[in-house]
Amino acid sequence: MGNKTKGLLALVGLGALAYWKYKKSTPEEQQKVKDKINTAKDNFNKWGNDLKSKANDVASQVQNKANDVASQVQNKAEDVKSQAENAIN
Template sequence: MNNKGKGLLALLGVAAGAFAFWKYKTMSPEEKQRLKDKANETGRKIKEKAGEVEETISEKYEQLTNSARKEANDLKRKANDLTN
């Protein structure tokens, strides 16, 4: 992207931020509370999903580790059988 395009994109970003700030400042206290509640709920859901993903990854890692150990032990056993 050329500099002109980047500048335009930056300008649009600043304008969007200014609009969002103005919109928040003109909200009623009830609307602000609803927005905060929605943000908190979204954050809670993200944390919950991240915990689920972490748990799934840990389980998969443990399964792979156990599988690799079993395979290594099987190979050692086969190597010992061949040398004896």
């Protein structure tokens, strides 16, 4: 058996054990488990949203920087053009 198979079997075994313990526990204990799962889910969603907003911030910073560079290049090109025209005249 490969390590992945052993790991998967161990995970399935742990899941089955946890499920069995959950089914045998009192309604109060079951509610605690549900609360923990919901808290974990909320934290995960919040983390995902934070990540999305950070990614959007970075993307807009990159876009702003690209626009700045583009306008600097354009200004430089216009300067060079007018210098060339002045040199010719």
